[in-house]
Amino acid sequence: MSAPSVHAFMAVLQRDLLLAMRRKSEVLTAVFFFVVVAALFPLGIGPELNTLRLVAPGVLWVGALLSSMLALQRLFEADFRDGTLEQMAVSPTPLALLVAAKLLAHWLVSGLPLVLLAPVLGLQFDLPVEALLTLTLALLVGTPILSLVGGIGAALTLGVRGGGVLLSLLVLPLFVPVLVFGAGAVEAQASGLGSQAHFSILLAMLLPAAFFGPWACASALRIALE
Amino acid sequence: MVCQVSSVVGLFCALRSYQLVINKSRSGNPWFYFAAPHTFFGLAGRAWPWLAAMATLLLLAGLWLGFMVAPTDFQQGEGYRIIFVHVPASWMSMVIYMAMAFWSVLGLTFNTRLSGMMTRALAPTGALFAFLSLWTGALWGKPMWGAWWVWDARLTSELILFFLYLGYIALTSAIDDTRRGDRAGALVAIVGAINVPIIYFSVKWWNTLHQGASVSLTKSPTMASVMLWGMLLMAMAFWLYTVALVLYRVRTLILQRERHAAWVQDLPELQP
Numbered sequence: 001m002s003a004p005s006v007h008a009f010m011a012v013l014q015r016d017l018l019l020a021m022r023r024k025s026e027v028l029t030a031v032f033f034f035v036v037v038a039a040l041f042p043l044g045i046g047p048e049l050n051t052l053r054l055v056a057p058g059v060l061w062v063g064a065l066l067s068s069m070l071a072l073q074r075l076f077e078a079d080f081r082d083g084t085l086e087q088m089a090v091s092p093t094p095l096a097l098l099v100a101a102k103l104l105a106h107w108l109v110s111g112l113p114l115v116l117l118a119p120v121l122g123l124q125f126d127l128p129v130e131a132l133l134t135l136t137l138a139l140l141v142g143t144p145i146l147s148l149v150g151g152i153g154a155a156l157t158l159g160v161r162g163g164g165v166l167l168s169l170l171v172l173p174l175f176v177p178v179l180v181f182g183a184g185a186v187e188a189q190a191s192g193l194g195s196q197a198h199f200s201i202l203l204a205m206l207l208p209a210a211f212f213g214p215w216a217c218a219s220a221l222r223i224a225l226e
Numbered sequence: 227m228v229c230q231v232s233s234v235v236g237l238f239c240a241l242r243s244y245q246l247v248i249n250k251s252r253s254g255n256p257w258f259y260f261a262a263p264h265t266f267f268g269l270a271g272r273a274w275p276w277l278a279a280m281a282t283l284l285l286l287a288g289l290w291l292g293f294m295v296a297p298t299d300f301q302q303g304e305g306y307r308i309i310f311v312h313v314p315a316s317w318m319s320m321v322i323y324m325a326m327a328f329w330s331v332l333g334l335t336f337n338t339r340l341s342g343m344m345t346r347a348l349a350p351t352g353a354l355f356a357f358l359s360l361w362t363g364a365l366w367g368k369p370m371w372g373a374w375w376v377w378d379a380r381l382t383s384e385l386i387l388f389f390l391y392l393g394y395i396a397l398t399s400a401i402d403d404t405r406r407g408d409r410a411g412a413l414v415a416i417v418g419a420i421n422v423p424i425i426y427f428s429v430k431w432w433n434t435l436h437q438g439a440s441v442s443l444t445k446s447p448t449m450a451s452v453m454l455w456g457m458l459l460m461a462m463a464f465w466l467y468t469v470a471l472v473l474y475r476v477r478t479l480i481l482q483r484e485r486h487a488a489w490v491q492d493l494p495e496l497q498p
Binding site for chain 2: 152156157160161162166169170172173174176177180216219220223224226
């Protein structure tokens with residue numbers, strides 16, 4: 001990669017992180033949503049610890065999924081509205097590179113807090129330490145996939161009526177494999193089978209998503225910007 | 227004997243069409259002759275009645291074979307006959323999605339508006355077949371497995387396919403600008419196409435409750451010949467039905483989108 005491209009990448013990354021820090025409430029809303037959802041389930045299911053331990057991986061993963069989806073809506077909205085996105089599209093730097101920077105910033109601000117919070121919330125469900133570790137690692141691999149694939153959905157529904165719900169309908173079917181293998185990893189570890197296979201598949205999903213995601217996202221943005 | 231006759235007929239039709247297209251497309255690339263909505267409108271108009279008639283014949287033949295001729299199954303009794311609807315519907319739901327992905331790739335590459343119209347025309351039929359597959363599967367599963375639904379790999383991935391169809395239809399309906407809608411939908415169709423091989427290979431890759439593949443291109447089938455033929459006839463019937471219906475639907479889309487063009491204004495049906 002040439003020096004100007006790297007500069008552009010870092011500049012966009014820095015800008016998005018700075019903007020997110022200035023509007024902390026937007027970021028924290030999605031994170032607190034995760035916390036609230038994780039707290040609601042034990043209240044609904046009942047305090048029986050054995051049941052909670054069984055449902056914990058699924059509940060925490062679904063909470064992370066929904067929280068990611070909430071956060072996706074503000075990925076491109078602000079830049080689309082004030083014209084920055086168009087400037088990015090016509091700049092000499094490849095749009096896919098700039099989009100990659102935006103997606104990375106988005107994950108650092110919306111996905112990484114979920115990963116860090118998960119062990120704490122897992123304690124509420126009485127998960128043992130090894131399970132907490134597996135859960136955290138699985139989320140660490142899985143949440144970037146959510147940002148990458150969700151970015152495509154966010155770009156496709158940019159400026160469309162009913163965008164939020166439409167985004168969920170578009171993006172949830174693509175999230176299902178991540179959910180299945182992510183929650184499955186924790187369950188496999190808990191049942192003694194070992195989670196290596198699940199992690200292999202999660203990484204196998206992450207790598208193409210990381211490679212093709214920004215490119216597909218850039219195509220979707222060009223379609224939306226016409 | 228049937229194979230030989232049909233291959234001769236098919237060869238004849240192919241040669242004749244090639245001759246016609248080369249003659250008519252004196253100016254321009256013959257490959258793109260039917261990419262113009264006007265010419266495709268005519269072709270689709272001539273083709274769909276024949277396809278619908280053939281579909282009806284094959285449907286009657288398949289249903290007769292399946293419900294009148296095929297014997298009672300040793301293990302499953304009469305209930306297995308739902309296979310004659312369930313398997314063809316599942317096959318069609320996957321084939322139609324791959325067709326949507328195909329037209330989407332063509333549309334994005336060559337920027338043809340007809341590709342977007344074809345993809346939009348395919349989606350409702352595909353969604354219907356995916357729903358039919360899930361529904362008939364549930365109706366079969368209850369007596370056979372004791373459960374209306376299990377979360378095994380094949381059923382889950384077919385459900386995801388159904389949601390992908392709905393997502394495509396929702397997205398293309400929500401975007402007002404038709405060309406932008408076409409392109410956005412094309413991206414959804416292409417990205418979601420990865421799901422179809424997953425459905426197909428799910429019974430091989432996972433330990434699932436759903437039956438494994440009994441019909442393969444490389445090995446002889448593991449089911450009785452009469453049942454197999456009934457299923458294949460129904461599959462052909464569903465395929466021809468799909469093509470006929472999609473051609474009819476795309477004609478409507480062409481008329482809607484091209485209503486300002488001179489050839490539409492000059493149509494005999496529209497003259498006072």
